[in-house]
Amino acid sequence: MSELNEAPASIQLTSSGQLKHFLTVEGLSRELLTEILDTADSFVDMSAQQVKKVPLLRGKTVVNLFFEASTRTLSTFELAAKRLSADVLNLNISTSSTSKGETLKDTLMTLRAMHSDMFVVRHSSSGAAHFIAQHVTPDVAVINAGDGRHAHPTQAMLDMLTIRQHKGDFANLKIAIVGDILHSRVARSQIHALKILGAGEIRVIAPKTLLPSHIEAMGVKVFQEMSAGLRDVDVVMMLRLQKERMQTALLPSEAEFYKLYGLTNDKLAYAKADAVVMHPGPINRGVEIESAVADGPRSLIMNQVTNGIAVRMAVMSMAMSGQLTDIQKQPELI
Missing domain, CATH: 3.40.50.1370 (Aspartate/ornithine carbamoyltransferase)
Known part of the structure; x- marks a missing residue:
């Protein structure tokens, strides 16, 4: 088709x-x-x-x-x-x-x-x-x-419900979506839902090769470094690295991706102290996120399910x- x-x-x-x-x-x-x-x-x-x-x-x-x-x-x-x-x-x-x-x-x-x-x-x-x-x-x-x-769309709405349960009104929130934006239908739906619900600021963080062209037109702020993109955010939404949709080599290696964009406790420290972490699953541990974060007290991944x-x-x-x-x-x- x-x-x-x-x-x-x-x-x-x-x-x-x-x-x-x-x-x-x-x-x-x-x-x-x-x-x-x-x-x-x-x-x-x-x-x-x-x-x-x-x-x-x-x-x-x-x-x-x-x-x-x-x-x-x-x-x-x-x-x-x-x-x-x-x-x-x-x-x-x-x-x-x-x-x-x-x-x-x-x-x-x-x-x-x-x-x-x-x-x-x-x-x-x-x-x-x-x-x-x-x-x-x-x-x-x-x-x-x-x-x-x-x-x-249902993934986006369950994410919105999870955010609302833990953060209340969307208007004052800074939300970062991190990872494979280019291939992610989840990211597109999340961005649309957040905009409709009036989120204060939507950020996307990814290497250039995993960003759609003209992504800024969707009303998001683009970052290519975790330190800047995660600074003072309320919600960190990680994405799965979708290797099955990649037709060319868009990354040097998974290890390099994890080094630069994998969510660790050290990187999470750039966000607000009460920031929460989400992931639509399935999780690639040691690629997008470390186990200490995925299973940690700030993780809402099971709440999403x-x-x-x-x-x-x-x-x-x-x-x-x-x-x-x-x-x-x-x-x-x-």
Whole structure:
């Protein structure tokens, strides 16, 4: 599948402005992102309850359509759907008919004939989730679980929830995103979400070879040295070094990258004393971050995992609710 042009953000919303699909945070309002965070907050404590289910998606079928390998994202989406009481189908693409030559559109037609209600899509091509959203029936919701270098909106929102829980209002925060910015769909979504939520200052720290051209146009400050970039920041968001997306040698070595950009306690000392550390995972210890930091008292990495379930529950329930509301307003389509 080739790289695809991004569909307009309006495809994500119902006629009344509710969430219909969740493909990207770009173009969404602060009010809607805040509603996602507030809804997720209501689900956070569910893991501590004796009964960990609510009936919001009872009778609905959620298909996890993963064309890329994943453990954390797939498992949290599956758990989120099950906690919403949905039936869940995990489609193993490596053994499915797409590996035998069937097109993505044909696969969607087959799944549509099974009366699926929601597709959670992860794909190596940017725009894949938009493509699918444009080819499903009006009663099917599509959630983007990561597409190429483009977007990973639920990861961004679980990061926003984690920041809000520990730092409160975004307006006074200085936030640094460190590492492989060039290949990171997470970084793009984080930057968009932080801007929409009114973050005080967004910094990116990386070598030139791992920075997209014209990154400043996204409203960030660019640094190529950790000492300057981390100075007085409130939140340090590390990124995975995505070697599988690098088509040429962009770094001398992992050891050199770690020396210059790996987060150690010595480098973390440049940040504020109460600064917190985040990482979307999976972690490459000794490449992006040292174990003493990843497992240390300022690390929120496990909080991110817990919040991932809550955010995905929020997005899935809101999208399905929006779909139903939109269809009810159009009785001629029923």
